Amino acid sequence: MSESNTRFPEMPVFEPGSVWLVGAGPGDPGLLSLLAFHALSQADDIVYDALVGDGILALAGTGAVLHHAGKRGGKPSAKQADITEKLIDLANSGRKVLRLKGGDPFVFGRGGEEALALAAAGVPFRLVPGITAAVAGLAYAGIPITDRCVNSAVTFITGHEAGGGPPEGLDWPALASGAPVLILYMALKHLAWMAERLIGAGLDPDTPVVLISKATTEDQKIVETHLSAAAADAAAAGIEAPAIVAIGDVVELRAALDPSATPQARARAVLEVRRKRDAG
Numbered sequence: 001m002s003e004s005n006t007r008f009p010e011m012p013v014f015e016p017g018s019v020w021l022v023g024a025g026p027g028d029p030g031l032l033s034l035l036a037f038h039a040l041s042q043a044d045d046i047v048y049d050a051l052v053g054d055g056i057l058a059l060a061g062t063g064a065v066l067h068h069a070g071k072r073g074g075k076p077s078a079k080q081a082d083i084t085e086k087l088i089d090l091a092n093s094g095r096k097v098l099r100l101k102g103g104d105p106f107v108f109g110r111g112g113e114e115a116l117a118l119a120a121a122g123v124p125f126r127l128v129p130g131i132t133a134a135v136a137g138l139a140y141a142g143i144p145i146t147d148r149c150v151n152s153a154v155t156f157i158t159g160h161e162a163g164g165g166p167p168e169g170l171d172w173p174a175l176a177s178g179a180p181v182l183i184l185y186m187a188l189k190h191l192a193w194m195a196e197r198l199i200g201a202g203l204d205p206d207t208p209v210v211l212i213s214k215a216t217t218e219d220q221k222i223v224e225t226h227l228s229a230a231a232a233d234a235a236a237a238g239i240e241a242p243a244i245v246a247i248g249d250v251v252e253l254r255a256a257l258d259p260s261a262t263p264q265a266r267a268r269a270v271l272e273v274r275r276k277r278d279a280g
């Protein structure tokens, strides 16, 4: 490290012939880890997916070769086997390969599959977690994902299974009765179906819901609703992928913590939250 930058911690060497599998967070470049930032500046090749935005790719070193490996419905997408083959080939040719994924690589991100392929091929690799969309998205919306007065668990659920269908195998009664906050990834397509299952299993149709599209980016869009209206409200508001859906009483704390509200409105909302808590 140069003397002018002595406060930047010492980073591990990005070895030629290795792959770093790195989470880029949900969009805001400010949410990159220092390791992710370091990897961007050092990599020879960056294989990125559709959720990684231009603001993050702009931090790549000048000589880096960018490879798009998007996997998004409707758009042309590279096959998973082709992506892993590319990572292995690039590493074996002595390149420093950055595999950059949205959010956290191991949260519904196929990072596990890619790491297994690298391990099987004997390619050295490092895993760098990122901030997953649920955690950052809720925080940017002003919602604590846990609050000890509200929930003692959080459940992350994918809205579609490997084949693209809805998540048929889930235990809906267990989720409805034992999971106070549900966070749905990739859920827009089957949201009505999932809400129906939850309500059918006993979850209150009035349970608060927030939909957060393009979280932490300039195009972030937030809709507050309730379970029985969530799918219709998402469509009416033009909520687009990528979006997360949070279901549970923590959503109500947004009124008190919304970053876009005035301090006065927030203070009033805090009083309301406290009044409800005292009453309950």
Ligand code: SAH
Residues within 6 Å of the ligand: 026, 027, 051, 101, 102, 103, 104, 105, 106, 107, 108, 109, 131, 132, 133, 134, 137, 184, 185, 186, 187, 212, 213, 214, 215, 216, 217, 241, 242, 243, 244
């Ligand atoms: N590995 C990623 C998730 C990949 S699955 C992570 O940890 O965040 C893709 C899903 O992630 C999307 O369908 C959406 O549900 C969610 N997602 C990713 N980025 C998002 C963003 N900026 N805003 C809202 N949801 C996002």
